Amino acid sequence: MSAEATWRRLAAQADQAPAPLAAALAVTAGAATPVAGIAALLGRLLPPLWLEAGPLAAATLTEADAAAVLSDLEAITARNFEPSGLLGTWVGHRGFQMLASHRLAHRLWTGGQPALAMAVRSAAGYLGCDIHPAARIGCGIFLDHGLGLVVGETAVIEDDVSLWHGVTLGSTLMQAGADRHPKIRRGAVLGAGATLLGNIEVGAFAVVAAGSVVLADVPPRTTVAGHPARPKPRHRHPYGLGETP
CATH class of the missing domain: 2.160.10.10 (Hexapeptide repeat proteins)
Known part of the structure; x- marks a missing residue:
């Protein structure tokens, strides 16, 4: 399934989400583009230990990165038999969230910004994983639990x-x-x-x-x-x- 199709399905599920989630989903799963939505998600997920992740992600992530994140979203939802669909994975699956964080760190690492990459790695540590920013990870990854x-x-x-x-x-x-x-x-x-x-x-x-x-x-x-x-x-x-x- 294409990244665009996954993004449309996620947005449709976000539209039907319970009211307490509406404001957060409007700027993440309901963003105009996948890059903007993923950047907003990372801004909410990663604590500002050394930096604010949201603006950094928005300026750093590429469309290819976003497509990889959405392929992980599909893979985890399908292989985890997630009853709450893509949205449940988006808001509550640590493995998915860790992979999204790593894709930002890896883009910074390969772009010649190792200190920023390590800062993102440090912030993502509370999710329970330790992935070096240089590690190369493909698409459609199922990281269950992640801990x-x-x-x-x-x-x-x-x-x-x-x-x-x-x-x-x-x-x-x-x-x-x-x-x-x-x-x-x-x-x-x-x-x-x-x-x-x-x-x-x-x-x-x-x-x-x-x-x-x-x-x-x-x-x-x-x-x-x-x-x-x-x-x-x-x-x-x-x-x-x-x-x-």
Whole structure:
């Protein structure tokens, strides 16, 4: 679904929201453009520890950033079976809100403003995650709950990845070179509390079971579990992604 279609659906749901939410939604989900609405959302979400996030986001976010945020909104609403629809995710889902905050921090980082990026990262910490602004995250991400997620500087998370609370994409601190964090390929699933360390690759549509410790590459379309994680004889993607090679 296009970003424009998602934005229209969100606005329509906001029009039907309870009266106590009306004023806040008018300037966020009811804004004239996605960039303006997301900037207003971040302005409300992020405490002004070092800066006011709303004006900074409005001047920084691009249409591509907004499209990525809306793709996350769709993915989280669908995979979370959210009964209150897009609007429920918009106002109350920490994982979605953390991803939106990271997209602002990442745009600042890649735009040569590392101090501002780190200030946004700091402000977003109350949402319960720690994502380095340099980490590269694709579109259509499902970050459930969001609490306890840690993503290192050189980590890569491709499109359609699903992550649960307590996932760590970290470094072993024993690898030479600057590229020291995991690469999570398209459609992979990382269960709650999974720890992945080092410059390893989790292949497309692979599944890492909850609580696993992964220290080596995981082939595509493979399920691994345990400490250390080992392949299981059967693989089934929870959302049916990648079932047909």
